[in-house]
Amino acid sequence: MKGFFITLEGTEGAGKSTLMDFIGDLLSKSGKQVLLTREPGGTKTGEKIRDILLDSNNTGLTDDTELLLMFAARAQHIEEIIKPALALGKVVICDRFTDASYAYQGGGRGVDHTRIKQLEDWVQKGLQADLTLLFDLDVEIGLRRAGKRSEADRFEQEEIGFFQRIRSCYLERAENEPERFKIIDAAKSFEEVKQQITEILQMKKLC
Numbered sequence: 001m002k003g004f005f006i007t008l009e010g011t012e013g014a015g016k017s018t019l020m021d022f023i024g025d026l027l028s029k030s031g032k033q034v035l036l037t038r039e040p041g042g043t044k045t046g047e048k049i050r051d052i053l054l055d056s057n058n059t060g061l062t063d064d065t066e067l068l069l070m071f072a073a074r075a076q077h078i079e080e081i082i083k084p085a086l087a088l089g090k091v092v093i094c095d096r097f098t099d100a101s102y103a104y105q106g107g108g109r110g111v112d113h114t115r116i117k118q119l120e121d122w123v124q125k126g127l128q129a130d131l132t133l134l135f136d137l138d139v140e141i142g143l144r145r146a147g148k149r150s151e152a153d154r155f156e157q158e159e160i161g162f163f164q165r166i167r168s169c170y171l172e173r174a175e176n177e178p179e180r181f182k183i184i185d186a187a188k189s190f191e192e193v194k195q196q197i198t199e200i201l202q203m204k205k206l207c
Helices: 016-029 044-054 063-089 098-107 114-124 139-148 160-176 190-203
Strands: 004-010 034-038 089-095 131-136 180-186
Touching: 004 016, 004 063, 004 098, 016 034, 016 089, 016 131, 016 190, 034 114, 044 063, 063 089, 063 098, 063 114, 098 114, 098 160, 131 160, 131 190, 139 160, 160 180, 180 190
Parallel strands: 004 089, 004 131, 034 089, 131 180
Antiparallel strands: none
């Protein structure tokens, strides 16, 4: 039995992490076995790499180091968590996946997308999300939301242009892959956002 792989993407403060529990509960009530996870992270090794990547004191990381650490965490995550869960027929819901590498390291940092694609092919061996929910929000609004949530991490300390490039990259990827991507208007109220999600999941016959 093959499972179903859902990824949640978006810039800072878009609310995807908060809404992941809602999605998980909705699918569980529909009789699905659900696994919630995140990137970078998801495994003991991945969480240690996450600490390195988000530590605001690690200002000396090169763009290549950042990208390679992301894919190192992803390689462990796929083999240890994602593939076994999908093989058991579970719905895997992941807070960020490879689209984030294209958006943050590609769009934000300017890393050539062909280099990211080489790592994607090597690490994922064809594994892709079945559905990607892109929580889209004006960058300034998102950063204000994120600032109220917690102290800024290494990424959140970047200048606004960094996040505008990320948002543009996400929207371009969504335009190029409309069957996989579904855009959520994250500027709407919490209840309205939940309704958008529910309608998409119903359309996919997941709930």
